[in-house]
Amino acid sequence: MEIISSKDNKKIKEARKLLTKKYRKNSYLIEGFHLLEEALKAGRSIKQIFVEENKLTKLTEMIGSEKLLTDLSVNLVSKEVLKSLADSESPQGLIAEVTKIEEVIDFSAAKFLLLENVQDPGNVGTMIRTADAAGFSAVILLGETADIYSPKVMRSMQGSNFHLPLVRMAKEDCFAQLKKAGISILTTTLSANSVSYKIINEPHFALIMGNEGAGVSDEAVKAADKLVHIDMPGQAESLNVAVAAGILMFSL
C-alpha cells in the first residue's frame, strides 16, 4: 500500500474539511484506537481509516486482518498528514471517518439530560460522559449547544456517544414530548424560588443544564415542573456546569 505523504492529496483535503462543522453533514472524524474500538463495538459504519505506517500492526491486531481488508478502507499516511487531520496534539497515529446515524429518543425511558446552549465543547462532552456513567437513557441537545461531532466534544465524550442516544431537538417539540410522556422537567437554576436537589424524588425526569454564563433560558424555566438548585455551604458563587450536572445526575 502506498503511503500518502502530501497534505494536498485530494482524499486528505476532503477528510480535513470534516474538522469544520458545515462539512459534517453525513460523517465525522474520531481520533485514536479507543474511540475506533467503541465505534466498531457499537456497530457503526466506518467510511475510512487513516493510519500511520508504524501503527498498522496494532490496527490489524485490533480488527483482524480479514475484516480489515474486506470491510474497511484503510489509508496509510505520514505523521504530518495524520496531524493535519487531527485536532488534538496526540491523535495516537489513527483517525477514522464515521458515518452519522439517525438516533431516536425513547420517551418511555426514565432519565434524560437536556443541554441548553452549553457552549464549551469540553463541558458538553464531559456531561454526556457523566450521563452515560450514571445510566441515563439519552441526552437531548437544545438551542446553541456545541456540535457533538466536533473533535473536542468527541474527545471528552471518550466513546459515550456510542453508548446512549444523543439527539438535537427544537425546544418546543422536546418539552411537548416530555410532558406528553409524563416526564418531570427539572430545570437547574441559581434563583431563590427553587428547591434543593436533595428533596427531589422523581422516578422519571429530564434534567436541564443551561449556558455557562447565562444559565437556563426563560423557556426552560417556564417549561419546568420543578426549579432545582444545589445548596452551597461555602463561599463560591457557583459551580462549573459539568460538576453541577455530575452532582445532580448521581444523586437524583
Next chain:
Amino acid sequence: MEIISSKDNKKIKEARKLLTKKYRKNSYLIEGFHLLEEALKAGRSIKQIFVEENKLTKLTEMIGSEKLLTDLSVNLVSKEVLKSLADSESPQGLIAEVTKIEEVIDFSAAKFLLLENVQDPGNVGTMIRTADAAGFSAVILLGETADIYSPKVMRSMQGSNFHLPLVRMAKEDCFAQLKKAGISILTTTLSANSVSYKIINEPHFALIMGNEGAGVSDEAVKAADKLVHIDMPGQAESLNVAVAAGILMFSL
C-alpha cells in the same frame, strides 16, 4: 498618567515573566475585575495593576479614587500591551500582580481535599472551586499537581483561592499530619477492593483525587483508611476527575 504602549517596556517585560512558573516565586498575575475584587476583599497585597485607559473609570469606581491613588500602583497600558500579559483571550482590560502569602493548614478542621499529580490546570482549578462551594476547609496539593498560580488555574478557580487555604506539601508529611490529627484518609480508586462512597460516614476526612490517566499513587493507596469508588450503573468506564470530585465532595 502616561500610557505604556510598548511591549518592550521594562516593567511590562518583568511582569510578563510571571506567565512562566519559574518566575512566580513571590507574586503572580490575575485577570479581570472579578478576581481583583476578590483579592482585595481577602486583604491580599496588590503589587501593581495594568489597566486599559477605557477601563480606568470602572477601576476607580470599584476601588475608590483615594485608595487607588495612595495604595495601588496603577499602570495605564495599550490594548496590545495588556494582551501581551494575558493568558486568556479576554482579560477584560485589567491584569493585576498579587503578592503570594504563606498559607497554613488548620488540621483541627473537618474536610480536606488532596490533589495528587492532577495535571490539567482546568481540572485543578475546577476542583478547588468545588471544594470552596462545598464548604471544605482547605486544599492540599501533592506531587506533580499543576501550579495553582498559573493563569489557567487562576481563571478556573474564579476567586476560590481567596476563600480557602491552598497549600503544597510533601506527601509523607501531609499523610503523617492527617493521621496525627485523627482525620480519615479516603483515597479514590477504580479498583475492586474499595467501598462505595454511599456508605462512607466520616465526620473528619481528607479526600484524595489522583492523576487523570494513572489515578492515585501507591503511597496514597497505602496511606488510605478507606479506598472509595463511585458506583457507575452505565457503560462509561470512568468519570472526569473534576466531576468525580464534585460528586464525592457534595455527598460525603
